[in-house]
Amino acid sequence: MKLRLLSKKLFKRLFLFSIVSLIYCNQTYSAGAAARNESSVNRMIIHADKGAEQISRNIYGHFSEHLGRCIYEGFWVGEDSPIPNTRGIRNDVVEALKKIKVPVLRWPGGCFADEYHWMDGIGPKEKRPSMINTHWGGVTENNHFGTHEFLDLCEQLGCEPYICGNVGSGTIQEMQQWVEYITFDGKSPMADLRRANGREEPWKVTFWAVGNENWGCGGGMTPEHYANLYRQFATYLRNFSDNRLYKVACGPSGGDYRWTEVLMREAGGGRRSRMNGLALHYYCGSGSRSRSATQFDEIDWFEQLRRALQIDELITEHSKIMDQYDPSKRVALLVDEWGAWHNVEPGTNRGFLYQQNSLRDALVAGVSLNIFNNHCDRVKMANIAQIVNVLQAMILTKGEQMIVTPTYHVFEMYKVHHDATLLPIDLQSTDYRFGNNSIPAVNVSASKDDSGTIHISLCNLDPGNAAEVRCALEGADPKGISGRILTAEAMTAHNTFENPNVVKPVTFSDYKLEGNILTTTLPSKSVVVLEIK
Numbered sequence: 001m002k003l004r005l006l007s008k009k010l011f012k013r014l015f016l017f018s019i020v021s022l023i024y025c026n027q028t029y030s031a032g033a034a035a036r037n038e039s040s041v042n043r044m045i046i047h048a049d050k051g052a053e054q055i056s057r058n059i060y061g062h063f064s065e066h067l068g069r070c071i072y073e074g075f076w077v078g079e080d081s082p083i084p085n086t087r088g089i090r091n092d093v094v095e096a097l098k099k100i101k102v103p104v105l106r107w108p109g110g111c112f113a114d115e116y117h118w119m120d121g122i123g124p125k126e127k128r129p130s131m132i133n134t135h136w137g138g139v140t141e142n143n144h145f146g147t148h149e150f151l152d153l154c155e156q157l158g159c160e161p162y163i164c165g166n167v168g169s170g171t172i173q174e175m176q177q178w179v180e181y182i183t184f185d186g187k188s189p190m191a192d193l194r195r196a197n198g199r200e201e202p203w204k205v206t207f208w209a210v211g212n213e214n215w216g217c218g219g220g221m222t223p224e225h226y227a228n229l230y231r232q233f234a235t236y237l238r239n240f241s242d243n244r245l246y247k248v249a250c251g252p253s254g255g256d257y258r259w260t261e262v263l264m265r266e267a268g269g270g271r272r273s274r275m276n277g278l279a280l281h282y283y284c285g286s287g288s289r290s291r292s293a294t295q296f297d298e299i300d301w302f303e304q305l306r307r308a309l310q311i312d313e314l315i316t317e318h319s320k321i322m323d324q325y326d327p328s329k330r331v332a333l334l335v336d337e338w339g340a341w342h343n344v345e346p347g348t349n350r351g352f353l354y355q356q357n358s359l360r361d362a363l364v365a366g367v368s369l370n371i372f373n374n375h376c377d378r379v380k381m382a383n384i385a386q387i388v389n390v391l392q393a394m395i396l397t398k399g400e401q402m403i404v405t406p407t408y409h410v411f412e413m414y415k416v417h418h419d420a421t422l423l424p425i426d427l428q429s430t431d432y433r434f435g436n437n438s439i440p441a442v443n444v445s446a447s448k449d450d451s452g453t454i455h456i457s458l459c460n461l462d463p464g465n466a467a468e469v470r471c472a473l474e475g476a477d478p479k480g481i482s483g484r485i486l487t488a489e490a491m492t493a494h495n496t497f498e499n500p501n502v503v504k505p506v507t508f509s510d511y512k513l514e515g516n517i518l519t520t521t522l523p524s525k526s527v528v529v530l531e532i533k
């Protein structure tokens with residue numbers, strides 16, 4: 001008995017010593033890129049007593065655009081539809097989304113936002129003018145889903161609205177009046193118009209973006225030109241009544257560091273800055289070979305995940321620029337469009353961006369959310385593109401049918417991180433090698449919630465090998481552990497209308513907790529969330 005105790009102690013000491021020496025003799029990792037590890041075991045220390053930053057629930061935000069079947073069919077079926085709905089918004093989709101606790105929803109675009117004139121989307125539906133949705137398939141937009149319908153949707157979901165105003169083809173007056181229409185509680189032309197359209201009380205809207213991708217579809221502007229426009233538009237976005245706007249500037253595409261530099265210099269820094277957030281966009285595909293969402297080989301798997309991991313470097317580099325102008329981190333980086341972008345499903349409109357969603361997409365979501373968590377000192381919101389039927393969707397619909405995707409399940413499993421305190425991690429990951437290239441096999445983030453419960457979300461990116469993880473939970477006194485896993489036999493596994501439960505989370509129990517030493521084996525190509533009480 002004594003000997004067993006002794007050897008346990010000895011093992012613990014040796015283990016901690018080997019972790020510490022491995023980390024400090026080689027490379028130290030925190031919040032993002034894993035250090036290389038030549039051994040076959042992934043080693044990490046979670047500093048359970050050193051949490052300082054809160055993971056904003058808005059990192060788990062979403063995006064809905066007038067694009068393809070996202071708004072129409074995805075949410076909006078109209079009051080007279082045989083599909084069960086509440087004031088025209090389908091009930092099954094709302095119910096499913098409530099389970100992942102959508103915190104914030106961005107609307108109406110995307111590229112559509114800089115062509116959208118909000119006054120066309122209010123008042124009696126039969127009198128609303130139509131327009132052509134030139135960005136997305138050239139289809140006719142009847143404006144039946146407008147401001148009232150969007151804010152009703154947010155109320156049904158229990159989430160905050162995030163509205164993107166039109167800079168590219170709109171005016172300052174138009175944007176100013178939109179804010180007045182929605183948020184002013186006194187007597188004014190716009191507030192009275194809102195009342196005439198059936199809404200007595202103003203709504204609360206905090207998050208407001210001044211244009212979308214104004215370097216591209218939102219006007220093809222230079223950063224200098226847009227920075228001036230931003231200052232001008234932001235000046236007239238008023239805080240009516242007790243509503244307080246959080247103003248978001250169009251940020252860079254991927255690695256356009258000059259855009260960030262100019263925006264921060266001209267409009268982001270200083271005490272009189274009118275900017276609360278700068279919006280970064282980053283999409284990842286699988287490269288030039290196969291770009292199908294469901295028919296791919298390991299090269300596509302590897303390439304997709306390699307590209308997904310690059311968001312870590314992008315956030316790090318943009319943050320460094322922001323630090324120069326805003327060292328107190330008053331301006332947040334919002335990744336308000338991100339996700340996997342594949343080919344459209346065969347036989348569907350190319351302009352509708354309807355794609356399937358496989359286990360590979362679940363891994364993209366898992367690593368991206370871990371990276372956002374680990375950067376939560378600067379990243380205060382992220383909005384995956386898009387919520388229903390477009391790009392890396394949570395939900396796919398076909399007529400009255402609805403299925404949830406592997407990505408949906410990751411958002412459901414990770415909701416334990418909402419508003420929890422980020423725990424710093426030192427990780428030494430093994431490599432997942434493919435050909436002459438390699439990426440870290442294991443990707444992780446951890447948090448502690450208000451009740452003291454620790455959650456660790458771990459991804460094993462390697463589709464062919466399990467990953468053994470040894471972890472010291474420093475400063476913790478764990479009493480119990482449980483887990484859930486999302487994985488499947490095939491890399492390409494996905495849910496269909498015929499087989500909706502091919503990829504779904506199940507209980508995971510391949511772990512051991514001895515004192516504060518946790519060991520676990522992550523199956524190949526898996527997302528695991530552990531709960532430690």
Ligand code: AHR
Pocket residue numbers: 065109110111112212213337385386391
């Ligand atoms: O999400 C699809 C499109 O991608 C958005 O409309 C645009 O902002 C981005 O280029």
